[in-house]
Amino acid sequence: MLEIFVIAYCLYFAFNTYTSFMQIGYVKDAKKLKPIILDSRKYEEAANYSIEKEKMAIVSSFYDFILFILWIGFGLSFLDSIIQIDSMLLKAVVFVNSFIIINWVLGLPFELYSTFKLNKKYGFSNMTPSLFIKDTIKTALLFLIFGSLVIAGISFIINSFAMWWIWGFAFIFSIIILINMLYPVIRDKMFDKFEKLKDEELEKKIENLLDEVGFKSSGVFSVDASKRDNRLNAYFGGLGATKRVVLFDTLVEKLTHNELLAVLGHELGHFKNGDIIKNIGIMGVVMFVFFAIFGNLPEELFLGLKLHSEPYAIIAVFLIFSPILSFFLMPLISLISRHNEYAADEFGSNLATKEDLVSALLKLANENKSFPLSHPLYIFFYYSHPPLVERFKELGYDVNNLDLNKFNNKEFDYVR
Structure with missing residues (x-):
C-alpha cells in the first residue's frame, strides 16, 4: 500500500515540475512578443x-521531494521513537506539532528568499526583519494554542469512534467555517490595522452599492497592507455578523472611485451568484473525500512506515499525502472557479461599466506585474481566475487594440 502512495507522490512531483518547466519556456517565448495589457x-x-x-518552485519541489523520501524512509519512525509519551492526546499534539515545526524550519530559506530577495527585487515586498519576526511569533503562538487544541480534538475523535472519519470531517469543517468567520477580526487584532475609510465620499458610494445588491456588512475598512507588500487587493472577509469590506491601502491609492466600485461590483457578483456558498460546499465535498480515504487506510501502510495506526500517525500521514489529492483535484476546482469569475465580471460590469472594470483590471495587472500569458497546461492546473486576455475578450475588448494611455489617464464620472 505504501508503494502506491509513493508512486502517486512521484507522479505529483513529476507533473508539478513538468508544468513549471513548460511555463518557463512559454513565458520566455512570449516575452519576445509585442507587449499586451502591460x-x-x-x-x-x-x-x-x-x-x-x-525556477524557485522547481527547486522547492525537488527539496520537498527529498524531504518526503526522508520522512517516509526513517523520519516519521525516528520522531516516533524519541517522543515517548503515554497519553494518546498529548503524544499526538507533540508529535504533529514537532512534524509541522520541523517542516516549517526546513522550508524557511525559501520563505526568506521569496520575501526579502525575490519580492524586494521586483518592488513588491516592504517587509522588514523586525516585522517578519513579529508576524512569525504571533503566527506561531496562534498555531501552538489553537492548532494544538484542534489536533487534540481530532485525536480524541479518532480514538473514540469506529467511523471517526465522518465525525472528524464534521469537526474540522466546523473549525474551518469558524476560522473564516473570525479571520478579519484576528487580522485586525493581531496583524493589520483596520481603519474606517477616510474618504467619506467613497465610503458613501460603496455603502450605496452594497445596499443596492443587498449585501449586509459590519463596515468598509482600509487596511495598511503596504507595510508588508505593494500589491493591490480587496476582499470581503468574515461570515455573518463579522462580514466586512476590506480594501488594501494600495488599492485605494491607485484606483479611482469608479474603478474601485467596479472591482467591488465583481466581488459582489460572487455574493449575488452564491459563489461563496458554492465554494464552501465544494470545499466540504473535497474534505469529505479526503477524510473518507485517510479514515480507511489499511494497517499495512502504517507498518510500512514503522508506525502504529494511532491518531498521531494518521494525522501525519494525512499531512504528508493530502497535497497529492489536492493537486489532481485542482484542475476541476480551477475550472469551476474560472467559470464563476466570468459571471462575476459580467455582474460587476453591469453594476458599474465595462470600461471601469477593464480600467481597474489593467491597473491591477500593471501594479501587480501579472504576466498576461501562460502555458495552457499551467492555466489548466493552477489558474483559479481566467487569463486577463480571456476576461477582456468576454467583456468585449481586444487586448491588441487596448489604448493603455486612455485607460491610465482618463477619469470617469460615476453615474448611478
Whole structure:
C-alpha cells in the first residue's frame, strides 16, 4: 500500500515540475512578443518575475521531494521513537506539532528568499526583519494554542469512534467555517490595522452599492497592507455578523472611485451568484473525500512506515499525502472557479461599466506585474481566475487594440 502512495507522490512531483518547466519556456517565448495589457517595461519585468518564481518552485519541489523520501524512509519512525509519551492526546499534539515545526524550519530559506530577495527585487515586498519576526511569533503562538487544541480534538475523535472519519470531517469543517468567520477580526487584532475609510465620499458610494445588491456588512475598512507588500487587493472577509469590506491601502491609492466600485461590483457578483456558498460546499465535498480515504487506510501502510495506526500517525500521514489529492483535484476546482469569475465580471460590469472594470483590471495587472500569458497546461492546473486576455475578450475588448494611455489617464464620472 505504501508503494502506491509513493508512486502517486512521484507522479505529483513529476507533473508539478513538468508544468513549471513548460511555463518557463512559454513565458520566455512570449516575452519576445509585442507587449499586451502591460506597458513595455512592466511586461518584461512581469515575464522575468514569472520565470524566477517558477525556477524557485522547481527547486522547492525537488527539496520537498527529498524531504518526503526522508520522512517516509526513517523520519516519521525516528520522531516516533524519541517522543515517548503515554497519553494518546498529548503524544499526538507533540508529535504533529514537532512534524509541522520541523517542516516549517526546513522550508524557511525559501520563505526568506521569496520575501526579502525575490519580492524586494521586483518592488513588491516592504517587509522588514523586525516585522517578519513579529508576524512569525504571533503566527506561531496562534498555531501552538489553537492548532494544538484542534489536533487534540481530532485525536480524541479518532480514538473514540469506529467511523471517526465522518465525525472528524464534521469537526474540522466546523473549525474551518469558524476560522473564516473570525479571520478579519484576528487580522485586525493581531496583524493589520483596520481603519474606517477616510474618504467619506467613497465610503458613501460603496455603502450605496452594497445596499443596492443587498449585501449586509459590519463596515468598509482600509487596511495598511503596504507595510508588508505593494500589491493591490480587496476582499470581503468574515461570515455573518463579522462580514466586512476590506480594501488594501494600495488599492485605494491607485484606483479611482469608479474603478474601485467596479472591482467591488465583481466581488459582489460572487455574493449575488452564491459563489461563496458554492465554494464552501465544494470545499466540504473535497474534505469529505479526503477524510473518507485517510479514515480507511489499511494497517499495512502504517507498518510500512514503522508506525502504529494511532491518531498521531494518521494525522501525519494525512499531512504528508493530502497535497497529492489536492493537486489532481485542482484542475476541476480551477475550472469551476474560472467559470464563476466570468459571471462575476459580467455582474460587476453591469453594476458599474465595462470600461471601469477593464480600467481597474489593467491597473491591477500593471501594479501587480501579472504576466498576461501562460502555458495552457499551467492555466489548466493552477489558474483559479481566467487569463486577463480571456476576461477582456468576454467583456468585449481586444487586448491588441487596448489604448493603455486612455485607460491610465482618463477619469470617469460615476453615474448611478
